[in-house]
Amino acid sequence: AKVTLKLECLQVTGSFKARGAMNRLLGAEGGAPVAGIVTASGGNHGLAVARTAFAAGVPAVIFVPESVSPEKVAKMRRWNADVQIVGPVWDEANEAALALSRSSGAVYFHPFADPLVVAGQGTLGLEILDDLPDMDAILIAIGGGGLISGIATAIRARRPDVTIIGIEPEGSPTLRACLDAGEVVTLPAVTTKVPTMACARTDPRIYATVKDTVDEIVLVSD
Numbered sequence: 001a002k003v004t005l006k007l008e009c010l011q012v013t014g015s016f017k018a019r020g021a022m023n024r025l026l027g028a029e030g031g032a033p034v035a036g037i038v039t040a041s042g043g044n045h046g047l048a049v050a051r052t053a054f055a056a057g058v059p060a061v062i063f064v065p066e067s068v069s070p071e072k073v074a075k076m077r078r079w080n081a082d083v084q085i086v087g088p089v090w091d092e093a094n095e096a097a098l099a100l101s102r103s104s105g106a107v108y109f110h111p112f113a114d115p116l117v118v119a120g121q122g123t124l125g126l127e128i129l130d131d132l133p134d135m136d137a138i139l140i141a142i143g144g145g146g147l148i149s150g151i152a153t154a155i156r157a158r159r160p161d162v163t164i165i166g167i168e169p170e171g172s173p174t175l176r177a178c179l180d181a182g183e184v185v186t187l188p189a190v191t192t193k194v195p196t197m198a199c200a201r202t203d204p205r206i207y208a209t210v211k212d213t214v215d216e217i218v219l220v221s222d
Contacts, residue, residue, distance in 0.1 A: 004135075006128055013047040014075075015196075016124055016147060017111070021048035023120025024109050025056055032056035033107040040064070040094035042143065042195035043072040045111035050081035052109075061100060063093040067195040089190050091200045112146025113203030121147045125154030137163035142217070144199040145175050145206035152213035166210070166217040172198045176217040178207045193222050 008016040025032065036059035039049045046062040053060035060081040064073065066088050076083050086096045101108040110117060124147070128138065138155065140148040152164050168176055171192030178184050186201040202210075210217075 004132060006124065008124070013044070013051050015044040015047070016121055017044045017048035018051065019048075019123055020111075020114075020117035020120035020146060020150075021045065021052040021109060022055075023123075024114060024116045025052050027116040027119075028107065032058050034058065035105040035107070036060055037109055038062075038097050038101045038104070038106040039109040039111065040090060040097035041068075041111055042090050042198060043068050044196050045109075046076050046081070046083070047072055047079075049109050050076040050079035053081065054079040059106075061097075061106065063097040063100075065089050065093050065195055065198075067193065067198070069195070089200065090195070090198055091190075110203075112144035112149075112199075113206060114146075115205075118146050118150040118153070118206075118209075120150070122150030122154040125151035126158075129155060129158055133159075135159075135162060137165060139165050139167055141197060142166045142168045142175055143172075143197045145202045145210055148175075148214060149206050149209040153209060156213050163216075164214050166214050168217055168219055169194055169197050170219045170221050172200075173217075173219055174199045174202050175207065175210050175214075176219060178202060179211060179217060183207075 011018045037053045038061045040063040062081050063084045063086050073083050086093045148166050169192035172190045184204050184207045190198045192198050
């Protein structure tokens with residue numbers, strides 16, 4: 001088989017997350033939020049939000065779990081972001097981010113459960129189809145599910161015959177567990193050491209999209 005890689009590691013922030021974060025800003029009512037942006041991230045979305053806020057000239061506060069890469073924290077701070085390390089997993093950092101958004105008025109940018117973020121990630125699917133119009137299958141990594149939701153939506157619209165396969169870590173089978181249960185469930189524990197693919201619970205809209213568009217989810221070890 002011929003295998004092709006979409007090298008989003010060459011994006012300005014080092015991952016595909018730059019697409020969703022910037023699209024969220026561009027789609028915000030009233031333009032850039034004066035009170036700033038707040039989010040929670042395993043690292044990659046935080047980098048994207050830090051860069052987006054820097055480009056817009058507004059402050060950003062980013063909550064990350066203890067497992068975050070120190071190099072990514074340093075990069076966020078170089079984009080003038082205020083980085084707060086909270087809890088062992090993303091879900092706890094996210095609770096802190098939501099609390100700050102409510103108290104400060106800063107706009108919360110969810111890393112995956114936001115239609116504008118998902119649409120931004122979906123541009124990947126359109127680019128892949130432009131480059132590989134005859135591809136048979138695509139493998140997509142899953143953390144919370146925003147990436148696979150966006151790409152799968154775009155690909156199904158143009159090439160409904162393509163096989164779409166999600167990849168999750170055994171220590172964080174977020175969407176696989178939901179599909180097995182037939183509903184959104186919360187994982188009892190997240191044990192993967194990959195912070196950018198660690199998420200205990202997805203969003204109902206993400207689950208519904210994945211259920212309708214993804215053929216299979218495969219689990220792999222760290």
